[in-house]
Amino acid sequence: MRVFIDCDPGIDDALALAYLAAEPGVELVGVGTVYGNAAVETTTDNAVRLLRLYERPEVPVAAGAARPLVQQPSLAAHVHGANGLGGIEVPAVETSPVSESAAELLVRLARSAPGEICVLALGPLTNLALALALEPRLPQLVDRVVVMGGAVRAPGNVTPWAEANVNNDPEAAEAVLGAGFDLTLVALDVTMRALATEPWLEELAALAGERAGYARRFLDYYVDWYTSVLGRRACAMHDPLAAAVLLDPELVTESVTVPVRVELSGTHTRGMTLADLRPKPEAGSREPVVLPTEVDVSEFLSRMLRALR
Amino acid sequence: MRVFIDCDPGIDDALALAYLAAEPGVELVGVGTVYGNAAVETTTDNAVRLLRLYERPEVPVAAGAARPLVQQPSLAAHVHGANGLGGIEVPAVETSPVSESAAELLVRLARSAPGEICVLALGPLTNLALALALEPRLPQLVDRVVVMGGAVRAPGNVTPWAEANVNNDPEAAEAVLGAGFDLTLVALDVTMRALATEPWLEELAALAGERAGYARRFLDYYVDWYTSVLGRRACAMHDPLAAAVLLDPELVTESVTVPVRVELSGTHTRGMTLADLRPKPEAGSREPVVLPTEVDVSEFLSRMLRALR
Numbered sequence: 001m002r003v004f005i006d007c008d009p010g011i012d013d014a015l016a017l018a019y020l021a022a023e024p025g026v027e028l029v030g031v032g033t034v035y036g037n038a039a040v041e042t043t044t045d046n047a048v049r050l051l052r053l054y055e056r057p058e059v060p061v062a063a064g065a066a067r068p069l070v071q072q073p074s075l076a077a078h079v080h081g082a083n084g085l086g087g088i089e090v091p092a093v094e095t096s097p098v099s100e101s102a103a104e105l106l107v108r109l110a111r112s113a114p115g116e117i118c119v120l121a122l123g124p125l126t127n128l129a130l131a132l133a134l135e136p137r138l139p140q141l142v143d144r145v146v147v148m149g150g151a152v153r154a155p156g157n158v159t160p161w162a163e164a165n166v167n168n169d170p171e172a173a174e175a176v177l178g179a180g181f182d183l184t185l186v187a188l189d190v191t192m193r194a195l196a197t198e199p200w201l202e203e204l205a206a207l208a209g210e211r212a213g214y215a216r217r218f219l220d221y222y223v224d225w226y227t228s229v230l231g232r233r234a235c236a237m238h239d240p241l242a243a244a245v246l247l248d249p250e251l252v253t254e255s256v257t258v259p260v261r262v263e264l265s266g267t268h269t270r271g272m273t274l275a276d277l278r279p280k281p282e283a284g285s286r287e288p289v290v291l292p293t294e295v296d297v298s299e300f301l302s303r304m305l306r307a308l309r
Numbered sequence: 310m311r312v313f314i315d316c317d318p319g320i321d322d323a324l325a326l327a328y329l330a331a332e333p334g335v336e337l338v339g340v341g342t343v344y345g346n347a348a349v350e351t352t353t354d355n356a357v358r359l360l361r362l363y364e365r366p367e368v369p370v371a372a373g374a375a376r377p378l379v380q381q382p383s384l385a386a387h388v389h390g391a392n393g394l395g396g397i398e399v400p401a402v403e404t405s406p407v408s409e410s411a412a413e414l415l416v417r418l419a420r421s422a423p424g425e426i427c428v429l430a431l432g433p434l435t436n437l438a439l440a441l442a443l444e445p446r447l448p449q450l451v452d453r454v455v456v457m458g459g460a461v462r463a464p465g466n467v468t469p470w471a472e473a474n475v476n477n478d479p480e481a482a483e484a485v486l487g488a489g490f491d492l493t494l495v496a497l498d499v500t501m502r503a504l505a506t507e508p509w510l511e512e513l514a515a516l517a518g519e520r521a522g523y524a525r526r527f528l529d530y531y532v533d534w535y536t537s538v539l540g541r542r543a544c545a546m547h548d549p550l551a552a553a554v555l556l557d558p559e560l561v562t563e564s565v566t567v568p569v570r571v572e573l574s575g576t577h578t579r580g581m582t583l584a585d586l587r588p589k590p591e592a593g594s595r596e597p598v599v600l601p602t603e604v605d606v607s608e609f610l611s612r613m614l615r616a617l618r
Contacts, residue, residue, distance in 0.1 A: 160584075160587055160591075161583055265574050265576050266578050268583055269578040272578065274469065274577055279538060280540075
């Protein structure tokens with residue numbers, strides 16, 4: 001499987017990268033970066049460092065958007081730390097990002113191997129929207145897209161109703177979700193139930209090796225923050241779950257296939273992801289996306305642990 | 310229990326009236342009417358006729374708002390028939406509505422018996438919003454308010470995200486839900502699971518008496534429409550469930566107590582009811598309301614059948 005990852009590392013992005021980098025069946029064809037969990041300069045630097053740490057230094061990293069299409073960016077230093085990785089220092093490397101932007105790299109790769117590349121989008125969807133603007137046939141040129149983003153029946157995580165990645169660039173999300181990709185939206189509806197809890201964290205802590213060591217240190221920081229939300233020592237594995245669903249759609253045990261919109265106005269609801277979940281939805285003009293509603297959490301967590309070993 | 314009913318009969322309103330009229334412990338102190346399921350002239354006429362049919366001709370009926378506070382009204386003749394009662398003719402009576410408006414009657418009754426009157430709101434919330442404007446102390450002057458309206462995690466019934474009563478007057482709903490009433494919002498989240506299905510409808514059909522006979526004929530029409538939504542012969546008992554919850558809060562087996570807002574702008578979400586369902590909601594300035602999430606449906610349906618006997 002040839003995978004392009006668009007991401008904003010970010011602690012859970014780092015774990016998703018570790019997961020995919022460890023999969024022998026995965027060829028990482030490129031990594032795009034975007035503002036989100038930290039500024040794009042930081043997420044780009046992190047992506048380069050992490051790929052070296054995960055022994056994939058040959059993967060091209062392309063810096064992407066520094067800000068959303070329309071609004072001002074809102075970064076999540078309170079969740080991921082000022083350096084995007086919970087203050088944990090990953091060794092610096094000599095490698096530089098490529099000169100193309102993330103959107104240009106994605107378009108070039110997709111054109112060069114039509115129908116072959118899967119896209120995993122783990123941050124705000126700005127780069128994908130830009131790629132779509134550069135190449136409107138992108139939905140036909142890529143294989144599948146898995147997006148971590150949105151909250152449909154679940155509460156939001158940056159407003160009571162909106163999820164961070166979608167809320168960070170609602171216009172981009174609205175464009176991407178309506179573009180006709182073969183797209184799976186891994187929303188808070190499932191990621192907030194894919195929790196790494198104490199027993200799993202202890203198993204991780206018992207693992208030897210640099211990869212597991214860094215994962216544990218990243219997660220220590222992340223869990224500290226999540227404890228204030230969840231009321232117990234645990235954290236949501238948003239991006240790793242999306243990576244796992246890309247690798248194996250069978251992890252999704254229940255889903256609906258529905259058109260999804262993003263509210264762009266709204267006093268309270270700007271940035272909210274909206275799915276028509278009525279028993280008989282109206283046939284709309286918008287292509288539906290797959291919205292997982294149940295996933296095999298324990299199988300996912302076992303696989304994560306195996307990948308970090 | 311002294312109850313003021315604000316309603317737009319309406320087939321399920323008619324059943325809620327039948328239910329409360331049959332309860333020996335309930336004193337109906339007044340009925341206000343509003344546009345919604347039909348025009349206010351029609352719902353007023355229906356309320357007068359139904360109270361006679363249910364042997365409560367002494368209850369004062371006050372005609373209320375003919376249109377929402379801001380937008381144009383949208384009537385539901387396709388669900389309730391042109392006469393609001395599925396084309397079933399209920400005998401006309403000599404009685405006339407009182408000269409006060411519904412809002413004025415409610416305010417006068419509340420002032421005359423502070424803390425004693427419960428309000429059951431079964432239509433758009435225009436009359437309650439007007440009453441609140443006439444008497445800002447209304448939340449302190451009435452006992453409890455039960456509102457049938459809204460859709461929080463459930464899909465809407467007039468748009469994919471909005472429920473008819475709230476969507477019919479979003480400004481009124483926003484005012485009422487934020488006014489500080491001791492308020493229970495019986496939303497589609499529970500009413501769409503309180504279905505009258507074939508076995509119950511057959512039990513109803515087997516009952517003797519005028520009250521049951523009319524109920525069956527109303528429901529025959531209503532079920533015909535609902536079959537197109539539900540894919541089987543059944544219907545949601547929205548208003549009767551709200552009446553039952555007013556009479557006995559114990560029918561609610563699970564609920565959350567949360568601030569609820571109504572989106573007033575929004576391209577897709579105007580009229581949507583929004584509750585902050587995050588694990589740790591922000592402390593807001595808005596008073597919370599009770600939002601039932603589970604009800605004892607079979608007990609409710611048994612009680613309905615008993616009341617129609």
